[in-house]
Amino acid sequence: MKSIPAIIGAALLVTAGIVAPLLATEIPQGARRSGYSFTAPETQAIQNDDTANPGMLSVLDGASLWKDKAGALSKACADCHHDAGVSMRGVAARYPAFDQALGRPVNLEQRINLCRVRNQQATPLAYESHELLALTAFVAEQSRGVAIETGADPQLEPFITKGRDLFMHRQGQLNLGCTNCHDDNWDKHLAGSAITQGQPTGYPLYRLEWQSLGSLERRLRSCMAGVRAQPYDYGAPELVELELYLMSRARGMPIETPAVRP
Amino acid sequence: MASALINVPAKAKRGEIIEIKTLMSHIMETGYRRTATGELIPRNIITSFSCRYNGAEIFRADLFPAIAANPFITFFTVATESGKFDFDWIGDNGFAESASALITVE
Structure with a gap:
């Protein structure tokens, strides 16, 4: 009977040993790395060459959509915003941003759709549709190399906190929080693939696994499915708050859109 | 919205070996996949x-279902004279795209 408390004690120690390192230790500023640095040289070569990067095909499509007239008012993005190279430079580096009318943050896809509804009187584009991804990629590509500054707006503070809480929150049948991999184990591998830091510097990005461009929300949803959790719907406030936290966590890192990942 | 990205050097020396890179936008649907309801998605490839x-x-290259979406094809040739490269992609459902690029050989 003497051994039972010892076993419990040992079990507690083991549990403590497992749990303790999983307590979120945020990545120091100097140690932050883009997902690019985790990829193979072959994948990096695709991203480095704009004529090899399939994400650029969508950027080209986005450039033509930018000039297409749409909606009841028959206005194109270019009619108001003119040269995207000037008007959209640095925009993606500030998103998700606070929308006064909605009273909550919106991501770049949602901003494009809000602009369509409010200013073009057009129907919003479906999440992950080729058109929405192409326009988003085109707009975000204008900010390539610009340092991320999302979250500078004080109105976003409570939403960043909520996003951070979700990032730290264990969920799904595997009972894992984002932080358990992307803060605590980013220097390790999971089934042969590098665990990255989850720095969203290149979205929308071309994923070789997807064989297409995809948004940060698609990536987040597949991560949630990966821990056997019920993913939030596209455009859900929770997902946008998580995006907001991730972007504010990557503050200072340059935008790479359209990035290429395995 | 098919579009191509072509990378041909604008200038080359006579006899120089040059690399040509082409990227074509295409879904390359294999014809082996099924929808959530079990229906076969018809093949649609270049x-x-x-x-x-x-x-x-x-x-010239023939492409098959195992080739990934947005085929990236690169090859080398010898720059013999100034002129034009014409590229043609042909595929299922009447898919036909072409592109061209100019080169100056000195």
Whole structure:
């Protein structure tokens, strides 16, 4: 009977040993790395060459959509915003941003759709549709190399906190929080693939696994499915708050859109 | 919204070996996948790619279902004279796209 408390004690120690390192230790500023640095040289070569990067095909499509007239008012993005190279430079580096009318943050896809509804009187584009991804990629590509500054707006503070809480929150049948991999184990591998830091510097990005461009929300949803959790719907406030936290966590890192990942 | 990205050097020396890179936007649906309700998604791929240098064919490739979306094809040729490269992609459902690029050989 003497051994039972010892076993419990040992079990507690083991549990403590497992749990303790999983307590979120945020990545120091100097140690932050883009997902690019985790990829193979072959994948990096695709991203480095704009004529090899399939994400650029969508950027080209986005450039033509930018000039297409749409909606009841028959206005194109270019009619108001003119040269995207000037008007959209640095925009993606500030998103998700606070929308006064909605009273909550919106991501770049949602901003494009809000602009369509409010200013073009057009129907919003479906999440992950080729058109929405192409326009988003085109707009975000204008900010390539610009340092991320999302979250500078004080109105976003409570939403960043909520996003951070979700990032730290264990969920799904595997009972894992984002932080358990992307803060605590980013220097390790999971089934042969590098665990990255989850720095969203290149979205929308071309994923070789997807064989297409995809948004940060698609990536987040597949991560949630990966821990056997019920993913939030596209455009859900929770997902946008998580995006907001991730972007504010990557503050200072340059935008790479359209990035290429395995 | 099919579009192509072509990378051909604008200038080359006579006799120089140059690399040509082409990227074509295409879903390359294999014909082996099914929808959530079990229906077969029909095959939709590019079946043929060719390149002509001043009218003479210098490269041709047949493509098959195992090739990934947005096929990226690169090859080398010798820069013999100034002129034009013509690229043609042909595929299922009447898919036909072409692009061209100019080169100056000194």
